[in-house]
Amino acid sequence: MTISVDPITFEILSHRLHQITLEMGTTLERVGGTVNTTQLHDYMAALYLPNGDVLSAGECMARHAACAGFAVKRIIERFEKDGGIYPHDIFLLNDPYLAAIHQSDIYMVSPIHYRDQLMGWSATFVHVMDIGAMSPGGNSPGATEICQEGLRIPGLKLVERGRLRQDVFDTLINMTRQPVMVGLDLKCEIAANNVAKARMQEMFEQYGPELIKSVSSEMIRYSESILNKRIQEIPDGLWKDRGAIETDERWNVVLTLRKKGDRLIFDFTGSDLQAKRGINLPYHATFGACFEAVVTTLGYDLPRNQGAFGPIEIVAPEGTVVNVQYPAPVSLNTTSGMKTVQYLSSSVLMQMLATSEKWKKEVMALSLGFRVARHAGVNQYGRYYVSTLLDLCGAGATSYQDGMNTGGYLTAHNVEWIESNFPFLYLFRRQLKDGGGAGKFIGGAGAEAALTVHDAPEGKVKIIAFGVAGLRNSGQGIFGGYPAAPSLLVLLEDTKVRDFVETRKYPEDLADVGGQRRLLPYCEFDLRIDDVLYIRSASGGGYGDPLERDPELVAEDLRNRLISRETAEDVYGVVLDDRSLVPDLAATQGLRKRLREKSSA
């Protein structure tokens, strides 16, 4: 039975469903144990219909909300036949060939019953800090097949009718290098799913299940109808882009977007065959990336749900880097293949938006991804650990404003927290100067940090370097805007860093510590006490011609240390008074004219 819903009730209840996903996220952060969950936001919490269709994807990574929907469907298929689905059960799945993206992202899904009737599902994922792979932390640069990448679980019942299966739980955590922390992360997922169940049951009790069902259907219909209308407003066409996943090898990804009426067909035909490195994406992850690109460009103000699936069709040939088949590895994919597919799917959508008078203002410069590292070893308290190093990125500029500096969905860890838990000393961590791509609107600045091993009982820490390892990563400019500074992981070996530490001085310039400088591809190595690890996050790309940027804004960028004096003059063509740093508008006009003539001659 479907009952009609008045607009006010619809608004209240649809927002209440959204609020439940936010409370699930808060629960993950407060109960979880590792930095990924408690500080970095590397998790997902969402609600689903009884058949696994997305009801509310919350504010988490939409790609995971889509994939977790597939996880619910796989659990239904498996357990309806064998094992049963009962109130207060909680299931676990992390098989990338079924629904997950890579094994470290553990999906937990839980049926939500009301008076013994299945009314829906909740789902979470957290990126656990170890999964028993060949490399600590799970991301395994040396893996050539999935069997080297840790536990792969096609679906099991972790909680049976409300009772934790301790034998299963202990088996799982004992197969990781960090059983206590992984155990905490699994329990935070159980807690978040329990919160979802309790809150949903309160709603069913208060409003009755029929009204909630009607609101759910209306939410999906609403998102789909508005999205379809928006897509129809844009001229039909075909847009292409190509990119590469780069490290010491290279894999090409090709994408053509065909738009006709209210249909968006993302066609990856022509992409390279799957690799024997863990950069490959399963089909559902490629779908999830395109889903995320669509909801963040055309549906950013709409409830994120199955309604956004409707217009999307994916063509991804089997056995390629965008539709991996057994036994190819996947452990590096969220920060490699995923970044490339996210970039390309957003890029073709941006090209499409630019052809619409109404939508062209939404165009934004995009990023090809960033570097990231895991670190593992014995900490200053004598305990083995595994953790993460990454930093805040700058966002791309848009057609009407500068990109945001050092922000983003994935937040960054606190330096003092890192130093007090792990054997590291930061030499500096700061916003990047000259990082953001130049443009009429400048890309947001990323960050840079340098750290060394400190108070490490073994005198070393293992580092696993991954992410987008080619130099053509970071923000890409759009419509004349310049690219941003590349994201880097650099090893400086045999430096003078101990001299700085012993004298309690810190280098202003990284070159001051000396040593042999090496850019890091995908690799695993020991960082030793005389070494320094330098991490530069991605910055945002610029929008439009830098010579059209308001000179007053360039002066402000200089005062805010976002750009250097050289960049103000050489790239932006702005002449500034030496003392006041106020722009000389007449001289600026002349310099810009000369630069324009020189560049385009």
Add this chain to the structure above:
Amino acid sequence: MNHPLRENLEVYTDGLGAWIRCTKCSQVLCRLEENWRNICRRTLLPPTKAGPLMKDLVGHFLLEQLYCPGCGALLNTEIVEEKKNGEEGQAK
């Protein structure tokens, strides 16, 4: 139907068909089905033209810029592989 194509370019239709033209100077670049990039004035510059932190790209990549052949409006800037450009792969 006329509609924008991207910043500084638009699709323009007349009795002879659909064309891509510059919005700043109205110079027609090519037919809609042709690649407007092939008509642009093109420069290849050292990557450090985009800023001092691009120095790690020197020797591997160049900064390619495309300009309207009519008025010199900047239409595109991107990093391209140096080796792909053959004899053109020399920065100015």
